[in-house]
Amino acid sequence: MRTTDTVIIGAGQAGLAASRFLTDRRHDHVVLERGRIGQRWRNGSWDSLHLLTPNWMNALPGWPYAGPDPDGFSSAAKFTDRLSGYARSFDAPVEEQTGVDVLRKRDHRFEVVTDRAVWLAANVIIATGWCDQPAVPAMARAMAADVHQVAPSEYRNPGSLPPGGVLVVGASATGVQLADELRAAGRDVTIAVGSHTRMPRSYRGMDIYWWLDRIGALDKTIDDMPDPALARHEPSAQLVGRPDRRSLDLTTLQADGVHLVGRVIGIDDHRMRLAPDLPATVAVADLRMRRLLGKIDAHIDISGLRHEVLEAERTPAVAPTRAVRDLDVRAAGIHTVVWATGYRRSYPWLRLPVLDRHGEIRQHRGRTLMPGLYVLGQRFQHHRSSNFIGGVGRDAAFVADHIVGRHRRASALAGR
Numbered sequence: 001m002r003t004t005d006t007v008i009i010g011a012g013q014a015g016l017a018a019s020r021f022l023t024d025r026r027h028d029h030v031v032l033e034r035g036r037i038g039q040r041w042r043n044g045s046w047d048s049l050h051l052l053t054p055n056w057m058n059a060l061p062g063w064p065y066a067g068p069d070p071d072g073f074s075s076a077a078k079f080t081d082r083l084s085g086y087a088r089s090f091d092a093p094v095e096e097q098t099g100v101d102v103l104r105k106r107d108h109r110f111e112v113v114t115d116r117a118v119w120l121a122a123n124v125i126i127a128t129g130w131c132d133q134p135a136v137p138a139m140a141r142a143m144a145a146d147v148h149q150v151a152p153s154e155y156r157n158p159g160s161l162p163p164g165g166v167l168v169v170g171a172s173a174t175g176v177q178l179a180d181e182l183r184a185a186g187r188d189v190t191i192a193v194g195s196h197t198r199m200p201r202s203y204r205g206m207d208i209y210w211w212l213d214r215i216g217a218l219d220k221t222i223d224d225m226p227d228p229a230l231a232r233h234e235p236s237a238q239l240v241g242r243p244d245r246r247s248l249d250l251t252t253l254q255a256d257g258v259h260l261v262g263r264v265i266g267i268d269d270h271r272m273r274l275a276p277d278l279p280a281t282v283a284v285a286d287l288r289m290r291r292l293l294g295k296i297d298a299h300i301d302i303s304g305l306r307h308e309v310l311e312a313e314r315t316p317a318v319a320p321t322r323a324v325r326d327l328d329v330r331a332a333g334i335h336t337v338v339w340a341t342g343y344r345r346s347y348p349w350l351r352l353p354v355l356d357r358h359g360e361i362r363q364h365r366g367r368t369l370m371p372g373l374y375v376l377g378q379r380f381q382h383h384r385s386s387n388f389i390g391g392v393g394r395d396a397a398f399v400a401d402h403i404v405g406r407h408r409r410a411s412a413l414a415g416r
Contacts (some may be wrong), residue, residue: 004030006123006403007112009103011037011094013060014377014392015127016083019092020061021400027407031092032114034099038083040129044153045076048181050241051389052173054207058389060086061396071207073241079389104351110372122410123403126350126361127376130387131343140339142267147329148336152178155338158185164335165189167272167327169264171196173236175340176248180240183258188333190259193250193278194341197237198285201247203296205310208239211296218385225380232380235342250282251316261324270330282318289315366399372406374399 006022008015011033022029033039051058056070058079063086074082087094095116102113103124112119134151143149148162152174155161158181165188168179175191183189199208212218225231240248254260262281266273293312300306329337345360354361354368361368361375365382368375376395377387385391 001120002117003120004028005121005407006030006125007032007110007119007121008125008127009100009112010127010129010377011083011087011092011096012040012127012129012377013083013389014129014387014396015125016087016092017061017393017396018125018127018376018400019087019094020063020090021397022403023090023092024062025400025404027400027404029093030119031094032098032100032112032119033094033096036096037087037094038080040131041076041080041083044131046152046155046178046181047157049076049177050074051076051079052237052239052241053209053388053390054241057209057213059393060389061393063089072243100349102349102351105370123372123374123406125374125376125399125403126347128345128347129377130345130379133344133346134339135342135344136339137341139264139267140337142269143337144269144330147270147334149339150336151339158182158187161336165333166336166338167192167329167334168338168340170194170340170342171238171250172340172342173239175338176238176250176253177240178338178340179253179258180248180256183253183256189257190261190327190332190334191250191253192261192264192274193281194263195235195281196285197235198249198289199237199239199292200249200289200315201239201245203293204300204312207245208237211299215295215299218383218388218391220384221382222380228380231384232378250318254319254321260318260321261327270328272327272329274324274327276323276325278321278323286317366395367402374403
């Protein structure tokens with residue numbers, strides 16, 4: 001049995017950011033990591049994955065980017081190395097290769113049972129991230145056995161898939177990146193398009209994230225949103241981090257020979273039923289993009305930046321495609337389906353009543369309904385950038401301050 005004031009579960013960017021703030025406040029804590037620091041970046045990423053945010057955005061608390069390429073995009077492997085260096089920079093108390101089996105309440109403290117020890121703590125921060133388990137739909141079980149199925153966390157490179165055509169299901173950031181890579185490798189690729197967020201990599205000469213930061217879009221809070229649940233599940237942008245700063249969306253995929261079809265709504269052996277809503281889905285995404293670019297244009301005019309940036313460029317529309325309602329994957333030569341359908345959270349070790357009916361942790365600004373239990377790294381936890389590498393620090397500081405304040409109040413009561 002070991003004791004500490006605070007246990008942090010997870011040593012990714014969220015857990016390490018919390019550890020840095022608690023270290024700065026001289027607060028006793030430990031960080032438990034099931035594998036190595038940044039484990040999900042290590043074993044849940046494909047070989048060519050680069051961050052979608054430019055390096056200047058990826059500052060961690062007390063650890064700004066100081067390299068030679070602030071506008072570049074780090075590979076996942078290099079970012080993992082950076083996380084390890086970050087932990088060493090303040091001697092983070094990380095215990096690697098320590099998986100959590102049970103988190104429950106024991107008297108007035110939390111009991112964290114791991115495969116190496118049992119910890120007792122007054123506070124626990126769950127920092128296991130947003131991208132936990134692939135959200136492969138149940139209908140995937142109806143697929144013919146001779147069709148290879150894979151989630152993005154299992155994909156490594158085109159050579160890791162069987163020969164033949166590939167259907168990528170999902171057109172957010174992961175889906176379009178994998179479709180692009182597979183097509184470049186000479187594969188016949190079809191992408192099933194659902195709701196997505198389209199935006200250019202650069203606009204009027206500046207990176208799109210520079211503009212989002214400039215207009216305050218990343219500072220929006222969940223309390224500003226008319227539908228918080230919808231905001232937390234908005235699709236990630238169709239972007240890729242490449243040295244040539246190339247945009248990646250359905251138009252570029254289409255130009256490269258990728259086939260576009262609608263959402264998959266049913267599977268029976270080798271046959272797939274597809275929704276007829278591809279034109280409407282594309283139109284909605286285009287409308288949202290044009291509204292965003294209009295806000296940027298308005299900001300440019302109001303701020304007097306018109307002569308400091310390039311002229312507005314026209315974004316091409318997706319060319320009309322023939323409606324396909326049924327897809328015979330065997331006849332189409334498709335031997336692999338990649339389910340780029342997002343992620344869900346899984347907490348099989350959590351024995352505390354803090355989950356909602358969807359299995360998500362109920363929280364506000366990282367505080368749960370149970371005093372002393374916190375969460376970090378959730379999508380739109382408080383700000384739109386809450387689960388961004390460079391955005392998690394604000395939430396981590398808030399949680400750390402709350403924990404320290406709670407500790408001081410408890411110490412004051414005990415001293416009476």
